[in-house]
Amino acid sequence: MEFDFQEKASSSSDEDEVARHSRAFSKNTISGGSTAGSGGGTAHGPGVFQTSNVHELLECPVCTHSMFPPIHQCQNGHTLCSSCKTRVHNRCPTCRQELGDIRCLALEKVAESLDMPCKYASLGCPEIFPYFSKPKHESQCRYRPFCCPYAGSDCSVTGDIAKLVMHLRDDHRVDMHTGSTFNHRYVKSNPRDVENATWMLTVFHCFGQYFCLHFEAFLLGQAPVYMAFIRFMGDENEAKTYSYSIEVGASGRRMVWEGTPRSIRDSHRKVRDSHDGLIIQRNMALFFSGGERKELKLRVTGRIWKEHQSQESGACIPNLFN
Numbered sequence: 001m002e003f004d005f006q007e008k009a010s011s012s013s014d015e016d017e018v019a020r021h022s023r024a025f026s027k028n029t030i031s032g033g034s035t036a037g038s039g040g041g042t043a044h045g046p047g048v049f050q051t052s053n054v055h056e057l058l059e060c061p062v063c064t065h066s067m068f069p070p071i072h073q074c075q076n077g078h079t080l081c082s083s084c085k086t087r088v089h090n091r092c093p094t095c096r097q098e099l100g101d102i103r104c105l106a107l108e109k110v111a112e113s114l115d116m117p118c119k120y121a122s123l124g125c126p127e128i129f130p131y132f133s134k135p136k137h138e139s140q141c142r143y144r145p146f147c148c149p150y151a152g153s154d155c156s157v158t159g160d161i162a163k164l165v166m167h168l169r170d171d172h173r174v175d176m177h178t179g180s181t182f183n184h185r186y187v188k189s190n191p192r193d194v195e196n197a198t199w200m201l202t203v204f205h206c207f208g209q210y211f212c213l214h215f216e217a218f219l220l221g222q223a224p225v226y227m228a229f230i231r232f233m234g235d236e237n238e239a240k241t242y243s244y245s246i247e248v249g250a251s252g253r254r255m256v257w258e259g260t261p262r263s264i265r266d267s268h269r270k271v272r273d274s275h276d277g278l279i280i281q282r283n284m285a286l287f288f289s290g291g292e293r294k295e296l297k298l299r300v301t302g303r304i305w306k307e308h309q310s311q312e313s314g315a316c317i318p319n320l321f322n
């Protein structure tokens with residue numbers, strides 16, 4: 001049994017709504033994003049539709065978010081979500097009539113009966129969920145877009161890794177390197193000037209993946225410190241399959257950090273605040289810089305490698321490929 005959920009109904013008369021409710025009961029697996037699209041694009045199985053009026057029906061007309069119980073309606077049947085209800089001073093935003101306290105049980109039942117695709121279906125997620133458990137999945141969905149890993153500003157760009165790499169290169173002018181080893185020199189003319197805002201980001205491309213090397217200065221309590229760490233541009237479970245080392249030193253002394261890159265799902269600030277990286281006291285950094293401690297001149301070297309998982313080969317073999 002198939003219905004055309006792409007049909008675009010602008011009327012919201014009671015008759016229409018009843019008709020649409022009963023359709024939803026008849027066929028309760030629908031597909032598509034929350035936006036009313038043209039119907040083209042992503043691959044779905046046969047009999048699955050791109051956009052749905054049922055989904056539109058479950059969209060709060062005030063805030064446009066999906067509605068969850070209790071769903072309210074005015075005396076004329078206009079629906080709205082419970083958080084909007086508390087904000088509209090008991091007036092229906094659609095017809096300005098008094099709102100009262102009427103639940104829209106029919107719509108709640110419709111929602112209960114629905115299986116909905118993850119809202120990241122267009123990004124590749126094949127999962128379908130009962131309406132009410134959808135938000136929980138979507139907050140953890142591995143297809144959900146990543147946030148821009150740039151640390152210096154509140155950048156709001158999101159997307160998949162390929163898009164973010166282009167964005168870092170073109171919009172933030174980030175240094176891009178290919179290879180799994182690095183040898184960087186960080187120079188700062190006034191090392192007394194340690195502020196939270198001092199940071200640097202370099203992107204590495206190796207093993208077919210992208211990694212962000214962060215270097216920054218901040219105050220740890222009262223103490224000015226420098227910190228270097230690596231984040232993996234991808235999900236946590238994949239980040240764990242890599243390791244990295246960072247080393248800094250001079251004059252026969254050196255500090256080495258060996259760690260697992262954190263996913264860029266963890267914010268730059270979160271990683272920094274958990275001290276998950278190489279932390280260098282300023283005095284030590286100035287010592288490593290040589291000269292007259294007037295200038296910060298740190299050579300930071302390091303390496304990224306892939307950990308061999310025993311289930312892959314049955315045994316641990318040394319990595320010969322870097």
Ligand SMILES: [Zn+2]
Nearest residue numbers: 060063081084
């Ligand atoms: Zn709302």
Ligand SMILES: [Zn+2]
Nearest residue numbers: 074078092095
């Ligand atoms: Zn109304």
Ligand SMILES: [Zn+2]
Nearest residue numbers: 118120125141
């Ligand atoms: Zn998903």
Ligand SMILES: [Zn+2]
Nearest residue numbers: 148150155157
């Ligand atoms: Zn950005």
